[in-house]
Amino acid sequence: MPAVRRFESATNKKRVAILISGRGSNMRALVEAAKAPDYPAKIVGVLSNKADAEGLAFAAVEAIPTAVRSLRDYPDKAAADVAIDAVLRGWHADIVCLAGFMRLLSPGLVDRWRGRMLNIHPSLLPLHKGLHTHEQALATGAAEHGCTVHFVTPGMDEGPSILQTRVPVLPGDTPESLAARVLVAEHATYPRALAMVARGEARFER
Template identity: 50%
Template sequence: MAKPNERVKTAVLISGRGSNMVALVTAAQDPNYPADIALVISNRPKAKGLGRAQELGVTAISIDHKAYATREAFEAELDKALSDAKIELICCAGFMRVLTPWFINRWEGRIINIHPSLLPKYKGLNTHARALDAGDREHGCSVHWVSAELDGGAVIKQMSIPIDHRDTAESLADRLLPLELALYPKALAQVARDIKN
């Protein structure tokens, strides 16, 4: 693990455009930031985030889950890539794969995720529509530890916004994104400092 004066070697797992990944990489460009984004991995070879990571000077690779016969075989390759890069902490950022208990156990206490709801509300998908359908007055995002239960790990940090009566699922998602981009770097910094201390 990282020594007190070293930054925590971190990987970001993505499946798409990588907006939260870019926010993390940008924060980590500050030499005083406690995490170093050393690797970006996507399970989708055409994910736009791979190019964005490379433009920012981060090693970015794809491990196509469709190339493996089983979820376990894919995760074994993912685990090898992370271990070979001497990764200490994993950030899931729009990574659209449910990880198996085997992988989560191997990386227990070293995987965090950002989720677009105020957990424990609305685990899983379609969180914005579900918040609107429920008549909620506020909505938000959470960074949490990854556990064997989907979106069930302990919450690290949250931010919220009021829901406007004119909101649609799309407008709510658009308004929430800036909060996500602000929240994840703060949460990662907190976790990385805890790991170092």
């Protein structure tokens, strides 16, 4: 697995595009964080693969450009991802953040944005990849759970970690109660991780 190096450096604000599929609660956390004058990134666009995604309405209220590129409108995933890439480039994005984008991207698109595409996953990777992470954590009797922001690579949930936050598993936890506490951690962790990348404090080691 590639390593992540951390550096101390100052940067100008990076242009960030966010990909969502639903309500976009992590997208909202990033948008709110970016309102701070000293935050090193600004949100320049929100793209969804679903036209009815709730997060698009929030972005529109915030005067953030939006776009929809649905897989069903293209002959295959590769063609859809070419269209997504065109939107991202049109926004002159420096960094792409996946925030509940519920579709695997093609290796070609991931490679084009390697080192500049981030994702947040609700587990302490490499534990509990894929879906149903809270159920997985409870089934294994884990004492702690959490979330990970990582660089995106072609392998699902396999990119190098940028930042993790640990959340204790409490007696009597259900997948729902655990998910709620992890989501709070996600909303704090993603803006911190994006800031690290935007400032150049965390970089993808090729």
